[in-house]
Amino acid sequence: MNNSATTRMISKIALEYNGNDKGMAKLAAVNFLLGSNPEDQFQEMKIVADRNSKVKKWALTGYISPQEDIGKSLSDEELKDIAIEALKKVGVTDQNQFRLDIHNSTKQKHIHFVVNRMNIHGKCTVKSRKIGERFGEAVRQICQERNLKTDVEIGIEKKAEMLKNLIQSLKCSNNFDELISEMRKRGFLTELSKNEKIGISGMRIILESDINHQTERQYKPGYKLSEITSSLKIAEIKIVFDLKNIVNQELKASSTLKELRDNLYRQGWAMKVQFKNEFRPKQINQVQDIWIKRVATTTTNQQKDGFFYKKYEGFSLSAIGGDYQNIERLLNTAAQLSNQSSIFSVSNKNENLVEIALETVEEILKPNYVSQAEDEWWKKKKKFNR
Numbered sequence: 001m002n003n004s005a006t007t008r009m010i011s012k013i014a015l016e017y018n019g020n021d022k023g024m025a026k027l028a029a030v031n032f033l034l035g036s037n038p039e040d041q042f043q044e045m046k047i048v049a050d051r052n053s054k055v056k057k058w059a060l061t062g063y064i065s066p067q068e069d070i071g072k073s074l075s076d077e078e079l080k081d082i083a084i085e086a087l088k089k090v091g092v093t094d095q096n097q098f099r100l101d102i103h104n105s106t107k108q109k110h111i112h113f114v115v116n117r118m119n120i121h122g123k124c125t126v127k128s129r130k131i132g133e134r135f136g137e138a139v140r141q142i143c144q145e146r147n148l149k150t151d152v153e154i155g156i157e158k159k160a161e162m163l164k165n166l167i168q169s170l171k172c173s174n175n176f177d178e179l180i181s182e183m184r185k186r187g188f189l190t191e192l193s194k195n196e197k198i199g200i201s202g203m204r205i206i207l208e209s210d211i212n213h214q215t216e217r218q219y220k221p222g223y224k225l226s227e228i229t230s231s232l233k234i235a236e237i238k239i240v241f242d243l244k245n246i247v248n249q250e251l252k253a254s255s256t257l258k259e260l261r262d263n264l265y266r267q268g269w270a271m272k273v274q275f276k277n278e279f280r281p282k283q284i285n286q287v288q289d290i291w292i293k294r295v296a297t298t299t300t301n302q303q304k305d306g307f308f309y310k311k312y313e314g315f316s317l318s319a320i321g322g323d324y325q326n327i328e329r330l331l332n333t334a335a336q337l338s339n340q341s342s343i344f345s346v347s348n349k350n351e352n353l354v355e356i357a358l359e360t361v362e363e364i365l366k367p368n369y370v371s372q373a374e375d376e377w378w379k380k381k382k383k384f385n386r
Helices: 012-018 038-049 068-073 076-089 131-145 151-171 176-185 234-253 257-266 324-344 348-364 372-385
Strands: 002-008 026-031 059-065 096-103 110-119 188-195 199-207 269-275 287-294
Touching: 002 131, 002 151, 012 038, 012 096, 012 110, 026 076, 038 096, 038 110, 059 076, 059 131, 076 096, 076 110, 076 131, 131 151, 151 176, 151 199, 176 188, 199 234, 234 257, 257 269
Parallel strands: none
Antiparallel strands: 002 059, 026 096, 059 110, 096 110, 188 199, 269 287
16 A cells, blocks of 8 residues: 655644545544534644644644555545554554545545644654654555555556566667657656756656546656666667667668678677577578677677676567568578579589579578678688689
8 A cells, every 4th residue: 555654844724635635535533633624623733732842843644545456445444444553553642633534536545644743741652753664664564464465565566567568668669759659558657857968867657547636746656767677777778779770770771681780780780690490501590589789899888788788699689679570581582592593503604603602692691790800711711612
């Protein structure tokens, strides 16, 4: 159950808000308050609070908001009992004034409370130190005792769902605008923060159904990307978008795999093909994945492991949603050319053409990263064999 508790100095407005809720508030409990309206109740609380001049923030205010499906199964009486039990765990006694109201104007039923930290004798029974943490822990303990989901458990589930949808949205997006639109289709709002030096620097994801317009200013909904996962960074998302756009651009400009590999290398990327089975030259080989990594000139600018990036492998195009089917098409086209090479066996002249074609195919089908030195070695070897 989501919850909040804070100490503060209040006015009668706090009690008016609790008892109104667009005319839909339901009084759940009062203690040591004789008045029937918020203004009279506030005056009673203030008189008691003034008996202890050392405490300025004399009120404890907050709420408990169960998840929608849990809230529907809880009766008002059960929700009231949970709130009172949690308040007692942080120091509220039978001699403290308080008012509890259940609000129903939003889709999630929740209970608000206003408590006088001073008991009727003027003694402060509710310590302010880490009150939010202590109250949250009290609510979690009660939930566990009643076999109800805690706010922590609910948060873990929500973060996992957010990460799952974010990864799926990234696979079919090429920039942040597309990502925001894709997440919106899935029921999530994506807020981006920007920095003058690096541009987009942060992300917050919000489940649309969690937005409470009555409390939006007080309690910011959603989670930062760093709260959802420690593995995926904004910087890595930027690289994913850049890489996908580069691959798509070079695919349109390349007619062979070697040409694609060379073009990507000029852009600072090295490419490796991973086949489903053992690679067989001059045959159609089914591609399992394409791995692309930055060409690091020094050890200092090597990229660190991330959510998508693996240090010794690079980025998997299947993981980030890259169009490796077209790369597979280039491979298969080259293999088909190799299989059809027998038509050139009519004359010696045509036999030379076959050798040239096969050399080209063999060069295209190299499945690993190829250095310039290795290229030279292959050329000398073929020249010697002739």
